[in-house]
Amino acid sequence: MARIGVFVCHCGENIGRTVDCARVADALREHPGVAHSVDYKYMCSDPGQALIKQAIAEKRLDGVVVAACSPHMHEKTFRRACAGADLNPFLCEMANVREHCSWIHEDRARATDKAIDLARTIVEKVKHNRPLQTIRIPVTRRALVIGGGIAGIQAALDIADGGAEVVLVEKEPSIGGHMSQLSETFPTLDCSQCILTPRMVEVYQHPRIKLMAYSEVDAVSGYIGNFTVKIRQKARAVDASTCNGCGACTKACIQRKIPSEFDERLGPRSAIYVPFPQAVPNTPVIDRANCAYFKAKAKGATKAACGKCAEACSRGAIDFDQQDSFVTEKVGAIVVATGFQLYRIGADQPQGLTGYGEYGYGTVPDVIDGLQFERLASASGPTGGKILRPSDGREPKRIVFLQCVGSRDPAKGMAYCSKICCMYVAKHTMLYRHKVHDGQATVFYMDIRAAGKGYDEFTRRAIEEDGARYVRGRVARLYRDGDVIKVHGFDTLSGEPLVLDADMVVLATAMRPQPGIEALAQKLSVSYDQHGFINEAHPKLRPVETNTAGVFVAGACQAPRDIPDSVAMASAAASKILGLFSQAELEREPTVARVDTGLCSGCFHCERVCPYGAVERREIRDRKGNLLKVVAEVNPGVCQGCGTCQATCPSKSVELDGFTDQQIWAEINALAL
Amino acid sequence: MRIGYYPGCSLHATARELDESLRAVASALDLELQELDDWSCCGATSGHATNHLLSLALPARNLALAEAQGHDRVLAPCAACYNRLATARHEIAADAALAARVARVLERPFANRVTVANLVEVLRELGPAITARAGRSLAGLKVACYYGCLLVRPAAVVGFDDPEQPTSMEDVVRAAGATPVAWQMRLECCGGAFSLARTASVVRLGRAILDDARRAGAEALVVACPMCHSNLDFRQSAMLERGEKPLPVLYLSELVGLALGIAPDTLGLQRHFVDARPLAARAAAEVH
Numbered sequence: 001m002a003r004i005g006v007f008v009c010h011c012g013e014n015i016g017r018t019v020d021c022a023r024v025a026d027a028l029r030e031h032p033g034v035a036h037s038v039d040y041k042y043m044c045s046d047p048g049q050a051l052i053k054q055a056i057a058e059k060r061l062d063g064v065v066v067a068a069c070s071p072h073m074h075e076k077t078f079r080r081a082c083a084g085a086d087l088n089p090f091l092c093e094m095a096n097v098r099e100h101c102s103w104i105h106e107d108r109a110r111a112t113d114k115a116i117d118l119a120r121t122i123v124e125k126v127k128h129n130r131p132l133q134t135i136r137i138p139v140t141r142r143a144l145v146i147g148g149g150i151a152g153i154q155a156a157l158d159i160a161d162g163g164a165e166v167v168l169v170e171k172e173p174s175i176g177g178h179m180s181q182l183s184e185t186f187p188t189l190d191c192s193q194c195i196l197t198p199r200m201v202e203v204y205q206h207p208r209i210k211l212m213a214y215s216e217v218d219a220v221s222g223y224i225g226n227f228t229v230k231i232r233q234k235a236r237a238v239d240a241s242t243c244n245g246c247g248a249c250t251k252a253c254i255q256r257k258i259p260s261e262f263d264e265r266l267g268p269r270s271a272i273y274v275p276f277p278q279a280v281p282n283t284p285v286i287d288r289a290n291c292a293y294f295k296a297k298a299k300g301a302t303k304a305a306c307g308k309c310a311e312a313c314s315r316g317a318i319d320f321d322q323q324d325s326f327v328t329e330k331v332g333a334i335v336v337a338t339g340f341q342l343y344r345i346g347a348d349q350p351q352g353l354t355g356y357g358e359y360g361y362g363t364v365p366d367v368i369d370g371l372q373f374e375r376l377a378s379a380s381g382p383t384g385g386k387i388l389r390p391s392d393g394r395e396p397k398r399i400v401f402l403q404c405v406g407s408r409d410p411a412k413g414m415a416y417c418s419k420i421c422c423m424y425v426a427k428h429t430m431l432y433r434h435k436v437h438d439g440q441a442t443v444f445y446m447d448i449r450a451a452g453k454g455y456d457e458f459t460r461r462a463i464e465e466d467g468a469r470y471v472r473g474r475v476a477r478l479y480r481d482g483d484v485i486k487v488h489g490f491d492t493l494s495g496e497p498l499v500l501d502a503d504m505v506v507l508a509t510a511m512r513p514q515p516g517i518e519a520l521a522q523k524l525s526v527s528y529d530q531h532g533f534i535n536e537a538h539p540k541l542r543p544v545e546t547n548t549a550g551v552f553v554a555g556a557c558q559a560p561r562d563i564p565d566s567v568a569m570a571s572a573a574a575s576k577i578l579g580l581f582s583q584a585e586l587e588r589e590p591t592v593a594r595v596d597t598g599l600c601s602g603c604f605h606c607e608r609v610c611p612y613g614a615v616e617r618r619e620i621r622d623r624k625g626n627l628l629k630v631v632a633e634v635n636p637g638v639c640q641g642c643g644t645c646q647a648t649c650p651s652k653s654v655e656l657d658g659f660t661d662q663q664i665w666a667e668i669n670a671l672a673l
Numbered sequence: 674m675r676i677g678y679y680p681g682c683s684l685h686a687t688a689r690e691l692d693e694s695l696r697a698v699a700s701a702l703d704l705e706l707q708e709l710d711d712w713s714c715c716g717a718t719s720g721h722a723t724n725h726l727l728s729l730a731l732p733a734r735n736l737a738l739a740e741a742q743g744h745d746r747v748l749a750p751c752a753a754c755y756n757r758l759a760t761a762r763h764e765i766a767a768d769a770a771l772a773a774r775v776a777r778v779l780e781r782p783f784a785n786r787v788t789v790a791n792l793v794e795v796l797r798e799l800g801p802a803i804t805a806r807a808g809r810s811l812a813g814l815k816v817a818c819y820y821g822c823l824l825v826r827p828a829a830v831v832g833f834d835d836p837e838q839p840t841s842m843e844d845v846v847r848a849a850g851a852t853p854v855a856w857q858m859r860l861e862c863c864g865g866a867f868s869l870a871r872t873a874s875v876v877r878l879g880r881a882i883l884d885d886a887r888r889a890g891a892e893a894l895v896v897a898c899p900m901c902h903s904n905l906d907f908r909q910s911a912m913l914e915r916g917e918k919p920l921p922v923l924y925l926s927e928l929v930g931l932a933l934g935i936a937p938d939t940l941g942l943q944r945h946f947v948d949a950r951p952l953a954a955r956a957a958a959e960v961h
Contacts, residue, residue, distance in 0.1 A: 357838030
């Protein structure tokens with residue numbers, strides 16, 4: 001016969017007001033298998049826990065049921081108390097008579113009856129509980145950071161400075177991300193590259209950071225503390241170990257008019273190129289789609305069509321035969337910091353949206369987006385920092401800025417706010433006025449969202465000191481009329497339609513996650529929202545963790561973020577990882593799925609439904625080594641105990657420890673009796 | 674193909690040439706138009722400005738007729754009729770309580786099963802057939818497709834084209850062998866029903882439309898709405914204050930008819946205020 005102790009908590013008034021706790025304790029005392037039953041005002045308090053410990057010792061209890069709040073609140077507390085009295089903690093369970101009962105009912109008599117039923121079901125469950133042991137797994141003290149923008153750079157430096165090794169993977173030829181493209185940053189107007197490039201160099205020189213630029217994550221396996229990552233190093237066609245970054249090859253290249261990605265297609269680059277002068281690493285890469293040699297080779301030419309770069313290279317570093325290579329790295333934790341892209345109207349339309357064709361982006365050359373304006377304003381940009389319009393190189397005297405293009409528009413764009421646009425548009429109007437003193441900036445806005453330290457003061461400065469004209473309202477459409485762009489808008493404060501003549505129009509288009517984020521998220525088994533932003537584990541309390549243990553998130557791949565937010569997230573993720581690495585072994589809850597390999601028929605439905613990739617395949621052989629069958633096996637390090645496999649298994653050969661079918665049946669039976 | 678045909682009051686009066694050209698084109702393309710028996714007013718303008726239930730019940734009556742007469746789709750060539758019919762269908766489908774009220778008013782069975790099609794939509798579907806039978810008579814003819822404010826809006830109700838960047842009329846014009854020009858005023862308002870009440874406004878709005886079409890190099894305007902046609906054709910003489918060359922205003926069905934080699938008089942071209950026959954003659958000359 002079981003000897004179970006029942007402890008009914010009043011939770012002050014929270015439970016006691018609606019549930020007669022003494023009556024619950026009395027009723028449970030009569031329940032078969034219950035050896036002890038009491039109620040107490042605050043079971044989670046020290047004296048409350050002492051009651052439990054004392055009863056375990058005195059009444060030789062072999063199971064404990066605490067009828068109190070949600071297990072989310074105090075399961076750990078009570079299990080620890082039981083462990084302190086030498087009872088296996090997994091023989092302790094909670095009956096939730098607060099959230100599931102007292103808080104939601106008014107009738108005291110009926111609520112008390114329900115509380116009794118709830119406590120009885122858990123008593124019946126505990127009769128089938130078995131002692132479980134905490135799972136211990138080793139941890140590799142090495143981290144992978146995916147994405148070399150400011151978030152990835154910050155995370156890598158913080159982790160490496162904390163003493164652990166870091167592998168930093170960046171898909172572009174250089175690290176630096178979008179921040180390297182910016183001219184100045186809000187709200188201080190300090191030069192973006194001046195504050196970023198020292199950090200880039202620090203990454204490059206750090207003894208504990210292995211920088212893999214022009215590389216992408218190909219495959220990920222394993223689990224927290226023990227990930228194996230396969231990384232594809234894309235072929236640069238330049239031998240990084242012999243190249244000294246002199247730049248002779250880029251000068252020799254015959255293709256000179258390829259739209260530069262770094263300059264947002266406003267300036268040219270060569271086919272062999274370094275994205276920008278401060279690139280890290282400073283090793284060129286050949287863009288095979290545009291290189292004369294590779295184009296001719298793809299068409300089947302046997303003779304080399306061009307080789308100017310190889311001729312110009314004094315160190316023989318050009319290697320046309322270089323192929324993509326793969327590297328496998330073992331890491332204990334991963335940071336996803338893949339950043340954002342700006343919504344390019346028409347060029348990459350999110351599914352189901354038709355977009356903003358009426359703004360003429362892509363057809364009217366002087367309608368540009370925010371990042372393009374950054375390049376025009378940047379000293380390293382295609383115009384050397386002069387604000388000149390793309391169509392004819394003239395200085396625009398009237399610029400109209402449109403905020404919320406694609407943001408906050410569930411009908412035609414994305415429902416979310418892109419958060420940074422209010423600030424960078426204010427910055428643009430200031431940069432513009434500082435460079436073109438007689439220029440008039442007009443901003444169409446919905447409302448100004450300038451929440452941040454020094455942010456509101458900054459937007460006020462744009463309006464009051466730098467003369468930006470803010471019009472609250474939307475623009476219906478734009479079109480080119482000879483030399484000017486006609487902007488048809490509406491001023492919702494005065495209630496009047498407006499038609500403005502503009503020389504240039506800047507669209508503050510929405511921030512979206514990088515293309516391919518879904519594929520990467522699937523490799524990492526982390527979830528993402530309908531827009532592709534990576535989901536955090538808890539929106540308030542676990543902002544940099546994901547739902548997969550050991551995988552963290554930082555920066556604008558989680559939601560639209562500005563630089564300070566991205567850096568804060570990156571440092572938070574780094575400190576989480578350093579905390580993880582500070583343990584000798586990781587402890588995991590043993591409530592994980594177990595496969596009865598004798599029963600398993602190897603249908604692998606469980607493998608298909610597992611959201612965490614925890615199901616593995618194991619071959620079963622006889623003594624002679626003949627394959628008998630292949631069965632499923634759950635990796636306890638990866639399993640999160642969700643129970644999906646258990647519910648799916650047609651032969652009932654998967655059990656979730658702590659939530660076995662037998663336990664659930666016992667609970668249901670207790671209610672039915 | 675067979676389709677229910679709801680001409681509405683315009684096509685029996687001021688827009689007779691739209692009716693005539695549509696019938697001629699339909700017969701050339703083996704589209705059988707079956708005019709609804711006993712059709713009544715769609716409730717445009719005055720109806721929907723007066724009473725919401727009335728504005729739905731009037732078009733619903735016609736949809737109920739189409740249903741009873743065995744149609745699953747009804748063509749309403751007038752943009753205003755189309756808008757009323759499509760709106761009624763949309764609103765009644767979305768609101769069961771409203772549907773019950775409308776059914777009570779109608780006093781006849783109505784399941785709201787009939788879909789509503791627009792002139793442009795139907796001609797776009799017939800695009801391949803038009804291309805197959807069109808000669809090269811319209812080659813080189815530059816036209817400006819004028820949608821007006823109503824034809825593709827509201828998006829939730831209409832849905833056959835983008836409300837800001839439509840392409841359907843251009844598609845039909847290309848299928849007919851003519852060249853659509855790129856211009857800006859495709860979706861601007863022509864003044865709609867204010868032709869009599871506020872003539873000056875209609876003239877001002879129409880002038881901007883004609884000026885832009887002319888600037889873009891158009892030799893004619895193509896429309897799909899009787900109201901637009903009457904404003905831009907009938908009022909055009911008042912819009913030409915600086916001695917500009919008049920721009921013929923063709924219904925989309927007339928343009929397709931010319932492409933198919935149908936005689937201008939059969940298409941009703943002689944009914945226009947701005948003479949469109951020289952254009953037709955040029956087209957005919959191209960063929961020979």
